[in-house]
Amino acid sequence: MNRTFFTRILFYFFILIVFIFSVNTVHLLLIIKNIQRLPELPKPYEMMRFVINSYGDSSVNARFWFYDLQGNELASLERSWPADYLKVHFTYAQYNKKMLVYPTTIQNIQVDKKRQAHGTDLRPFVQTKTYASAPRSADENTASEKALRSLEAFILHKNIFKKLFFSFRPFFLDDLSLSLERAERGRIYSLYFENGRVYVQ
Numbered sequence: 001m002n003r004t005f006f007t008r009i010l011f012y013f014f015i016l017i018v019f020i021f022s023v024n025t026v027h028l029l030l031i032i033k034n035i036q037r038l039p040e041l042p043k044p045y046e047m048m049r050f051v052i053n054s055y056g057d058s059s060v061n062a063r064f065w066f067y068d069l070q071g072n073e074l075a076s077l078e079r080s081w082p083a084d085y086l087k088v089h090f091t092y093a094q095y096n097k098k099m100l101v102y103p104t105t106i107q108n109i110q111v112d113k114k115r116q117a118h119g120t121d122l123r124p125f126v127q128t129k130t131y132a133s134a135p136r137s138a139d140e141n142t143a144s145e146k147a148l149r150s151l152e153a154f155i156l157h158k159n160i161f162k163k164l165f166f167s168f169r170p171f172f173l174d175d176l177s178l179s180l181e182r183a184e185r186g187r188i189y190s191l192y193f194e195n196g197r198v199y200v201q
Contacts, residue, residue, distance in 0.1 A: 023165045031154055031172065034147035035095045042069060044194035048088075048103060050180070051188045053078075058110065060086055062180075066103070066125050075125040082117075083108030085181040088191070089119070090198055093155055093172045100151060101193045102126055109181075123156050 046067055053061040063078035087109055092101035103126060107119030154166055155173060163169065178198050183189060189200050 020164060020167075024167050027154075027166055028168050030150060032095060034150050035093065035098045035100070037147040038098060038100060038151070039069065040097075041099050041101070041193070044192040045069065045101070046071065046190050046192055047101065047198075048191040049188055050183075050191065052086075052180070052183045052185050055185060056080070058082060058084060060084075060108070062086060064106065066122075077106075077120070077122075077125060079120075081106070081108035081120070082110065084111045085109050085179065085183075087119075087177055087179045087181075088198075090176040090178070090193070091155055092174055092176065092193070092196065093151065094174070094196065095172060099196070100155065101198075102152075102156060104156065109179075127152055127156060 048067065049065040051063050053063060059080050060083045061078075061080040063076065065076045066074045068074055087107045088103055089105040089107060090101055091104050092099055103122045105119040105122060108117055110116065154169070174196065176196075176198050178191070178200065180200075183200075191198060191200050
């Protein structure tokens with residue numbers, strides 16, 4: 001009785017592993033195919049601009065602008081954060097010389113706190129918009145839009161259940177961070193991405 005029960009448990013566990021592996025394999029092939037459908041990034045690609053309006057009593061007021069591949073403004077964000085300085089986080093995917101990059105978070109850093117806040121989610125400002133304006137034919141546009149939505153689910157979503165079926169994610173994705181600690185008040189900076197790195201000018 002116990003042996004039969006244990007055998008069944010092993011069998012169902014094996015089926016589950018095979019299922020997860022199969023779904024991951026299908027997703028992997030789709031991700032590779034979809035990355036190849038996307039346009040190449042400009043070199044360098046100006047993703048954002050920002051200006052620090054003021055440094056207050058443990059607060060930072062700043063404005064950020066977000067841009068697509070053609071240099072068109074997508075959105076802007078202005079607010080104050082309880083912070084000593086700000087840090088911007090990015091996620092990018094790379095395969096066979098094709099890259100996608102998204103700013104994901106503006107994090108407010110408070111030096112007197114060990115545990116930092118999660119920050120401001122930037123995905124609503126850039127998702128689907130960043131790559132949508134690249135010039136293509138009607139057929140190419142439809143295919144690219146589907147590819148983009150699939151890749152954004154892969155890159156930007158944080159759902160643990162989805163991560164189970166994208167277990168190869170770390171092989172494609174890298175996280176980058178850029179500290180704005182030394183940014184001067186009132187100066188407009190451009191934030192660029194090129195060859196897997198971000199920098200400010």
